[in-house]
Amino acid sequence: MSRLIPVGRALLLLLALDATPALAQQFQYERPVETAPTEKAIGQGYVTPKVQHPRPRAAVWQIVDVALLAVALGVAAWLALWRRQRGGLVAVSVACVAYFGFYREGCVCPIGATQNVAVALVDPAYAVPHYVIAIFVLPLAAALLFGRVFCAGVCPLGAIQELVTLRAVEVPARVDKALGALKWVYLGLAVYYAVLPAVDRDFVICRFDPFVGLFRFTGAAWLLMVGGAFLIAGAFVGRPYCRWLCPYGALLSAFSRYAWRSFSITPHRELDCGLCQGACPYGAIEERRAVRTACFACGRCYRSCPVHHADVKGGLAPALAPSSGAASGEP
Amino acid sequence: MSQEHTRREVLGHAARGAALAGLGGITGLLWMKANATYAWSIDPARCIDSKLGAVGVEVCERCSTECVIALSAVRAVNEFSRCGRCYVCPAYFKITSAVGPDGLPSEKVCPRDAIKREPIGWIDADDPANNFYEYTIDEKLCNGCGRCVLQCKEPAGLGSIVLEVRHNACLDCNRCAIAQACPENAFERLPPVTPRP
Amino acid sequence: MEYRLTRRIGGKGAAPHQFHEALRGVATGGGRVCVVGDAAVKVFSTEGDLLGQWATGLPGESVAVDGERRIWVGQRQRVEVFHPKGGLADTWRDPERLGLVTAIGFGGGDVFLADATARWIRRYDAKGRFRNNIGDRHRKGGFDIPNGVLDFAIDAQGVLHVANPGMHRVERYAADGTLLGHFGRFDGRDPSGFPGCCNPTNVTVDGTGRVIVSEKAGPRVKVYDPAGELVAVVADAAFDAGAKNMDLAVDSEGRIHVVDTVRLELCVFSPSGSEAAA
Numbered sequence: 001m002s003r004l005i006p007v008g009r010a011l012l013l014l015l016a017l018d019a020t021p022a023l024a025q026q027f028q029y030e031r032p033v034e035t036a037p038t039e040k041a042i043g044q045g046y047v048t049p050k051v052q053h054p055r056p057r058a059a060v061w062q063i064v065d066v067a068l069l070a071v072a073l074g075v076a077a078w079l080a081l082w083r084r085q086r087g088g089l090v091a092v093s094v095a096c097v098a099y100f101g102f103y104r105e106g107c108v109c110p111i112g113a114t115q116n117v118a119v120a121l122v123d124p125a126y127a128v129p130h131y132v133i134a135i136f137v138l139p140l141a142a143a144l145l146f147g148r149v150f151c152a153g154v155c156p157l158g159a160i161q162e163l164v165t166l167r168a169v170e171v172p173a174r175v176d177k178a179l180g181a182l183k184w185v186y187l188g189l190a191v192y193y194a195v196l197p198a199v200d201r202d203f204v205i206c207r208f209d210p211f212v213g214l215f216r217f218t219g220a221a222w223l224l225m226v227g228g229a230f231l232i233a234g235a236f237v238g239r240p241y242c243r244w245l246c247p248y249g250a251l252l253s254a255f256s257r258y259a260w261r262s263f264s265i266t267p268h269r270e271l272d273c274g275l276c277q278g279a280c281p282y283g284a285i286e287e288r289r290a291v292r293t294a295c296f297a298c299g300r301c302y303r304s305c306p307v308h309h310a311d312v313k314g315g316l317a318p319a320l321a322p323s324s325g326a327a328s329g330e331p
Numbered sequence: 332m333s334q335e336h337t338r339r340e341v342l343g344h345a346a347r348g349a350a351l352a353g354l355g356g357i358t359g360l361l362w363m364k365a366n367a368t369y370a371w372s373i374d375p376a377r378c379i380d381s382k383l384g385a386v387g388v389e390v391c392e393r394c395s396t397e398c399v400i401a402l403s404a405v406r407a408v409n410e411f412s413r414c415g416r417c418y419v420c421p422a423y424f425k426i427t428s429a430v431g432p433d434g435l436p437s438e439k440v441c442p443r444d445a446i447k448r449e450p451i452g453w454i455d456a457d458d459p460a461n462n463f464y465e466y467t468i469d470e471k472l473c474n475g476c477g478r479c480v481l482q483c484k485e486p487a488g489l490g491s492i493v494l495e496v497r498h499n500a501c502l503d504c505n506r507c508a509i510a511q512a513c514p515e516n517a518f519e520r521l522p523p524v525t526p527r528p
Numbered sequence: 529m530e531y532r533l534t535r536r537i538g539g540k541g542a543a544p545h546q547f548h549e550a551l552r553g554v555a556t557g558g559g560r561v562c563v564v565g566d567a568a569v570k571v572f573s574t575e576g577d578l579l580g581q582w583a584t585g586l587p588g589e590s591v592a593v594d595g596e597r598r599i600w601v602g603q604r605q606r607v608e609v610f611h612p613k614g615g616l617a618d619t620w621r622d623p624e625r626l627g628l629v630t631a632i633g634f635g636g637g638d639v640f641l642a643d644a645t646a647r648w649i650r651r652y653d654a655k656g657r658f659r660n661n662i663g664d665r666h667r668k669g670g671f672d673i674p675n676g677v678l679d680f681a682i683d684a685q686g687v688l689h690v691a692n693p694g695m696h697r698v699e700r701y702a703a704d705g706t707l708l709g710h711f712g713r714f715d716g717r718d719p720s721g722f723p724g725c726c727n728p729t730n731v732t733v734d735g736t737g738r739v740i741v742s743e744k745a746g747p748r749v750k751v752y753d754p755a756g757e758l759v760a761v762v763a764d765a766a767f768d769a770g771a772k773n774m775d776l777a778v779d780s781e782g783r784i785h786v787v788d789t790v791r792l793e794l795c796v797f798s799p800s801g802s803e804a805a806a
Contacts, residue, residue, distance in 0.1 A: 035489060035675060035676035044451075051410055051411060107504060112505060120364065144350055144351055430717070
């Protein structure tokens, strides 16, 4: 019995003093004090420097990019179809490689924008900024008006392939057409992977772009080698990526079919010499007639045409001229 | 012949018109929907270099190695208002290295020497340990390797340095290579103006 | 000299002797161990039995037991004084001088309170009248405490031992604020030095004048002799790796009580060997 008394006292103590746990839970233990030293403590008029959180490029630069794209398209169209000058086109290409390729590091490009537009159309939670819409639509609109002038002087991926074309072999038409179907397959795959739900979504055009690593001087080793292989092949087969793989090129070829003004060979003036067909590295002239969907507006045909040279000197109506719709030799 | 010509012309015009209308439709649809640019951001609560509770981990360098640009768009950023301004900063000095003659560790954490240390405020000329020091990260040198971030994390430091995507350098790729490689899934697309808590 | 972990008191949980949110301070006196956490004071015997508990007005940051065995609890902007069995005896407030009170000490009839907000130690007389600050003669702007806690202890001679983590040393002050000396230096490798950015975080003294400190980031507890030489490393693997600001107390038998702020438990280390008999 005597042993119970201390226990009883302890119990009494507990009961008398025990606070309900609910009281304690009201209080939040936070970080004790502002543990970093204050400006006053550091003294001597010290002011905490503001941490910079730079915003992305200001909207005005995005507008500049779109404007430059529009201007480049216009200038390329003018050079290709009215001035009919290859030298000017090369100059525009080099300028676009420098700006859109090296300076802007190849992003945002219309080829990749295809995926973003596809997603934005399908996914209600996804939207693209205005300038991406513009970058996607402008070359297509230009194709509707003037043919593939984007490929001619603006696209940096095309331009570097264009610049390495040395001696192009002629690819048989059937092979050309068969390979050309590949770009529709690629387009389909790109759109498919882009419109998948967000967790599975994959931007395959961005992932497998073989040339962008050359503009950024860095990238996956295997992809850089593929890019290099395309360029080496491009010395002997004109612009293989553009003709047979580019998914945006598939759209451009479809749109350029109905171009308002584009290349054609005027039947009543041409000499049937075939020099233009030999000069075209891209198989865009078949049976002495222009194939609009394949024409990259490079201007090599002008250089080889004797009538064109005579015209330039003599000022007569040229044999190779932009004409409205009444083009012959459509596929 | 002229009739064929005309029919072809009409068909051509019609096709062109339809294509233009299609383009215009897509443009209109997307234009109404277009929103502000979203950009990639890192959540410091998920990033393993700054995540609380992950003590004793190895530094995760993927932010510096995976970016598609040569100098990664991710940099370490010191939130000055939360920095302790310590005499011996564990993110600046390698605190396990041998102590030099001045009483400070002899080695530094940053492999690219991107952190600058300067005394600030009221200076005690007799005792350098009695002063506050400002630690500034030079963004031209920092490549986002995360070593300083890991050392600054609590409890060793106060956690004022975090890895941040610098939006003026980031290309905002559709498919961010670092986001794919991040083991903690710390990357997400956010409106860039929202300040991180 | 060696120490063994002999007991863990408390822990995380809902039982009366456990804590669920925070554990902040420990003090010994009169054969009992008082801890504050979860806005309550819990009193344990040295064997670890819960003897009593009561709520405090605000979350308690520090605790001390005075000569009359009253329990002083430091809180935000005030100090509450309780009778030994509970029951509020007094409340001290000083709006200009008391921010977060992270340490309390007694010496020569005066009460010393550590204000972690302004980062000074304030000296008051027994009636609560302010007498002087400690530390403001030797620096501007307060002690450098990046961890947010200012801790000190008073030895039998009335000398204050203050942990100065920013300068990696323990400083000794007289009650009027005169700096008497300091020991300690930064060292990331040598155990006798203080590693990291800001160590030691907490300090206490025992009856023989030995100074016991706790550190963070590689949390450990060490014992120094009055001259500043390292005597023992009490423990460097017993705590959660994230624990910091671990409060310390020594009882009359030389046992060291350490608060593990992450696991919310009190670790008791007893000296082994002949030291206990000394």
